[in-house]
Amino acid sequence: DxxxxxxxxxxIKTRGQQVTLRxxxxxxxxxxxxxxxxxxxxxxxIFQYYEKEERGRGNFPDRFSARQxxxxxxxLNVNALLLGDSALYLCASSPTxxxxxxxxxxxxxxxx
Amino acid sequence: GQQVMQIPQYQHVQxxxxxxxxxxxxxxxxxxxxxxxxxGGHPVFLIQLxxxxxxxxxxxxxxxxxxxxxNSSLHITATQTTDVGTYFCAGSKVYQLIWGAGTKLxxxx
Numbered sequence: 001d002x003x004x005x006x007x008x009x010x011x012i013k014t015r016g017q018q019v020t021l022r023x024x025x026x027x028x029x030x031x032x033x034x035x036x037x038x039x040x041x042x043x044x045x046i047f048q049y050y051e052k053e054e055r056g057r058g059n060f061p062d063r064f065s066a067r068q069x070x071x072x073x074x075x076l077n078v079n080a081l082l083l084g085d086s087a088l089y090l091c092a093s094s095p096t097x098x099x100x101x102x103x104x105x106x107x108x109x110x111x112x
Numbered sequence: 113g114q115q116v117m118q119i120p121q122y123q124h125v126q127x128x129x130x131x132x133x134x135x136x137x138x139x140x141x142x143x144x145x146x147x148x149x150x151x152g153g154h155p156v157f158l159i160q161l162x163x164x165x166x167x168x169x170x171x172x173x174x175x176x177x178x179x180x181x182x183n184s185s186l187h188i189t190a191t192q193t194t195d196v197g198t199y200f201c202a203g204s205k206v207y208q209l210i211w212g213a214g215t216k217l218x219x220x221x
Contacts, residue, residue: 033207033208035209041213041214042118042200042202042211042212042213042214043155043200043209043211044211045208045209045210048207048208050207055207056206056207056208058208088154090154090155092155097207098204098207099160100145100157100159100160101145101155101157101209102157103154103155103156103157104154105153105154106154
């Protein structure tokens with residue numbers, strides 16, 4: 001069975017640009033969560049979606065947005081990129097949005 | 113806001129020695145989860161503890177949840193090179209996880 005897949009794996013963007021990251025959850029999982037992990041720190045919660053509805057939002061600016069599609073895949077969008085947005089962006093899926101999460105390998109975003 | 117503190121930041125051990133990481137929350141947790149992240153990798157779910165005073169074992173790993181559900185620990189007996197990585201605790205808050213900063217297990221050469 002395929003795990004959580006994220007694309008792209010690596011990305012380099014310039015300050016001020018916009019980026020879209022993609023995630024496909026494990027088959028049957030209806031919940032997708034997004035986390036940002038800066039080197040040397042624990043992941044920080046950005047969003048959780050369940051059945052296409054936003055169920056939670058972390059302490060991130062409005063430049064960050066996300067959505068979930070009918071097939072439960074998800075996109076994370078970040079506008080007006082700042083140098084501080086450079087991080088590993090992790091997608092996690094679970095059947096209901098609770099319990100243990102399965103993480104994808106992440107997208108490493110570098111803003112220059 | 114809710115915070116989860118995790119200590120130590122690093123632990124250097126000889127292969128075969130034990131390893132322990134501790135996690136403390138500023139508020140009572142509904143449950144706590146533990147994850148392992150290998151260098152260059154992504155977090156991998158290890159276990160979830162839900163009940164006050166709960167103790168769970170996975171081979172050489174022992175997980176404990178405090179009576180007040182505000183602290184937790186992970187103990188690894190007789191570490192092996194395959195145990196290398198960063199161990200994170202994460203407390204559940206509604207539909208998000210609040211993560212500790214992690215404890216990096218380093219095996220001395």
